Amino acid sequence: MEALDDPELVYPQLLDDDFTFYYSAASGTSRKVLAAMEETHTLVSYLTQNNGRIGTEDQHFVDCGGNPETFLNNTSADLSYPDSHSDYLDYVEQTTAGRQDRWALRDFPIVTQIQETFEMSVERLQDRTTDAHRTLLNQASDRGISAQPVSVIHGETVADYLRHIDHLEAHGALTDYVGIGSFALSSPDFKRDVILAVREALSPTIDIHGLGVSLKTLQKDNVIAALRSADSGGWISQRMRANEDPRWDTDKRMALRPGAYEYLEYTQELGILISESLSKADGESTLNQFTSPELRTDRDWSHTLTGEAKRAIDNYQADSQTAFTADSGTASSQSKQSGVSEFSVASSHS
Secondary structure, X not given: OOOOOOOOOOOOOOOOOOOEEEEEOOOHHHHHHHHHOOOOEEEEEHHHOOOOOOOXXXXXXXXXXXXHHHHHOXXXXXXXXXXXXXXXXXXXXXXXXXXXXXXXXOOOOOOHHHHHHHOOXXXXXXXXXXXXXXXXXXXXXXXXXXXXXXXXXOOOOHHHHHHHHHXXXXXXXXXXXXXXXXXXXXXXXXXXXXXXXXXXXXXXXXXXXXXXXXXXXXXXXXHHHHOOEEEEOOOOOOOOOOOOOHHHHOOHHHOHHHHHHHHHHHHHHHHHHHHHHOOOOOOOOOHHHXXXXXHOOOOOOOOOOOHHHHHHHHHHHHHHHHHHOOOOOOOOOOOOOOOOOOOOOOHHHO
């Protein structure tokens, strides 16, 4: 599917060398929108393994699909994935194209349902994750997989996450790209505490990815500066906004438009956060709240955008504000192949 072809609207990417955002594609609608917007950074879960790359990516992230439902819905009485590590690596090989792509090592989330159902402690679940990481790293090395592996740390408290870092490192399973898991349903404040504590605990040479980190968390002080990347599926709600145009509920030709609006709104807000947040620092050390003072590290949280990224954000904001505040029907286009006509931008999306 081609991008929505409208010379009046410009959609520059807001990604730069300091922070990268991966748009999660978990449904047919989200995939169509991302392809139409020619998004260059996407995340696809192995849970939806029938889906591969969107086709427009510069960087692709494969999530291992270690959601609680993966294990709770498994017919086996044991805590295990429904298929082998080899099957997962087959998929990684098929859908990654080189070092620029990422893939998450298989993990076991620390959530109440998992702990109670399988009667496992936090430490035991961390052990299972470490063991899976070691096995996958060895098998991936034998296969010569070039995409970058991402180890995932888990915990119930901030101290748990810090302990898991030590455990992974002691067993040779801590990669130079680390994801933070098990906190998708936690509050933004708790996520911030975990992210900043992990950032201070890790070597500056190790990058951090926030799994399922939404804009509410990215708005917190220093979070963007602490992360190398993040992903979220929250950019699209899949609502059809029938109150604005009832045809969006039933007209397949027009179904792409609501998702495109949501992508643009989310991207604009993300761009504002990147522009405003990277230069902020409250000077607060999070690590020393949860561990001994000797583990505390001094880190400069102050970062600035490159000139190119700053210009992209400024151009996007200027162009989108002009389009989004235009009178209804004044900004219209015809997509060459999608069949979407009269692509108007309503003033309610300003």
